[in-house]
Amino acid sequence: MLNKIAAALAALMAVSSVSLAQSPVPVKLKGDGLQDFSAYEMDGSFYTAPMVLTKGGTWKLSWEKDHLYVYVTPKGLPAEEKVEIPYTDINGGKYVDLSYFGDAAGLTYTYKDKKKELTIKKMKPAKKQKNHKKDNSMDLSSRPLVLWDVNFLYDPDKGSLDSLEGNHILSPSIGSYGDMEKGTYKWDFSYLKKAKDHGLSVMPLIHNDFEVKKTAAFMRDEKRQDRVISTMAALGEVYGLYGYNMDFENMDPKDKDLYTAFMKKLSAPLHDNGMKLTADITVYNAGSPTWSLCYDRTALSEYCDYEIIMGYDETPRTSKYAGSVSSYSWLDKNIPVLTAMVPPEKLILGLPFYTRVYSGNPGYMTSKTLAMKDEDSLLRKTHAKPVWQPDARQYTLTWRERGILHRVYLEEEKSLAAKVELLSKYHLAGLAFWRHGFEMDDIYGKLGERASFSPGV
Structure with missing residues (x-):
C-alpha cells in the first residue's frame, strides 16, 4: 500500500525554498560515494544534495513536480509509505537539511570547521541495552x-x-x-x-x-x-x-x-x-x-x-x-x-x-x-x-x-x-x-x- 502522505503539504509546510539569514558557506564532503556531491553550512545547519540521504540505506527518494518525497517502511508495518520533505534553493540547486533529517535517514556526521570538511557515515546499528533494575525515583x-x-x-x-x-x-x-x-x-x-x-x-x-x-x-x-x-x-x-x-x-x-x-x-x-x-x-x-x-x-x-x-x-x-x-x-x-x-x-x-x-x-x-x-x-x-x-x-x-x-x-x-x-x-x-x-x-x-x-x- 502506497499512501501519499501530506498531499496538501505544499502550501502548509513551505516545502520549497526557505529564506535563510546567513549566506551559504561551501563545505567539502567526505564519505563513501560522496565526493561528487556538494554541501553548505548555513545558520548552524548543514545542507546536502538530497541523494546524500539515501546513503544511510534507509530511505529512497523521488521527485514529483518539484516536490521531494522519501519512501520508508516503518518498523513493524508491511507497507512502504511516501512522505514529503522540504528542500532549500541554494545557488541554483536544491538541498535538504542534513542536520534535521540525518538521524532518521541513518546517517551520522562530524565537521571540521577549520577545514570546512563534513564527514558523513552510515550509522551503526544500535546495540541492545541490558536490562537494568527499574529505578522508581523520578528524574x-x-x-x-x-x-x-x-x-x-x-x-x-x-x-x-x-x-x-x-x-x-x-x-x-x-x-x-x-x-x-x-x-x-x-x-x-x-x-x-x-x-x-x-x-x-x-x-x-x-x-x-x-x-x-x-x-x-x-x-x-x-x-x-x-x-x-x-x-x-x-x-x-x-x-x-x-x-x-x-x-x-x-x-x-x-x-x-x-x-x-x-x-x-x-x-x-x-x-x-x-x-x-x-x-x-x-x-x-x-x-x-x-x-x-x-x-x-x-x-x-x-x-x-x-x-x-x-x-x-x-x-x-x-x-x-x-x-x-x-x-x-x-x-x-x-x-x-x-x-x-x-x-x-x-x-x-x-x-x-x-x-x-x-x-x-x-x-x-x-x-x-x-x-x-x-x-x-x-x-x-x-x-x-x-x-x-x-x-x-x-x-x-x-x-x-x-x-x-x-x-x-x-x-x-x-x-x-x-x-x-x-x-x-x-x-x-x-x-x-x-x-x-x-x-x-x-x-x-x-x-x-x-x-x-x-x-x-
Missing part, C-alpha cells in the same frame, strides 16, 4: 511537561517553558484521524526545526472531531485504521517526532473496547520506531457516558506510555450555575479514582490556562471562556474584590453589570500552584497545560517558584 529532567500549542505559535527563543524543569514537549493540533487519512492535516517544518534546535520534543495532537457516529464507523473499519496508523508511523519516523497525543472524546461507551484495540494496534509501530503514545482521558464520571465511560483506562495503560488527565471542565460550558473549571478539591477527589485504574507513573495531570465567566441568575446562567492572561484587565474593569475559597483553592470574583450578576473562579499562579502540588502528592508522571496563548506572562516561572516539584517515588 526531574525527564518529567514530561506538555504544552498544547493548538496553532504552532510557541516561540522557543523566548524560552518561557525553561522555567519549569522537565522534558519540554510541544503538542500542536494537526487535525483529525480523517485528516491523516487524506493528507490534509496541518504541518509546519520551520516550527519542528526550531523546536529541535532548542531541544524541545514535538508530539502532535490528533482528534476525532468529537463526533460519536463517525468515530464509531472508524472504529469498525480496520482498513481505514491501518492507513492512519501507517501514515502516523512514517511521518513520525521521518520527522523524528516524540510521538502522538490522541484526543478522542465523545465516543459511544459501547465502543470502548474497539478504541482500546485501535490504540493497541497503533502503539506497536510507534514503540518499534522509538515514539510515545499518549491518550487524553477525563476524570471518571458515571453520569457522563460518552465523555467519561468511553474509556477503559486500565486497558489503555497497557499500550499507552501516558494517559493525560484533562483536569478541567469540572463545571461545563453549558452549566446553568457558576462553578470552577478546575478546583483543587475536585481533582483531589478524582485523582485517587484514576490511580486505582492507571499506574500513577503513567498519569500526566492536565491543567487549564482558562476559566469561565458565568452571567445571569443561578439556574439560568450562560458562560464565556476567559483566558488567564485577560483576568487582570477584568479585575481593573470591574473593581471587584477577589475572595479566596479554601476548598477550591481559588479566588472568586462576583459583580453586577447593568443589574446582571457575573461570577468567575479565577485561574492564576496561586490556584495553579496548589493543583501542581497534587503531582507529588499522588506521584504522577508530569504536567500538561491547555493551552499556549491563554497563559499569563511568566506563569511557568511563577509556578516554579511557588510549587514543589519534588520527584514522586
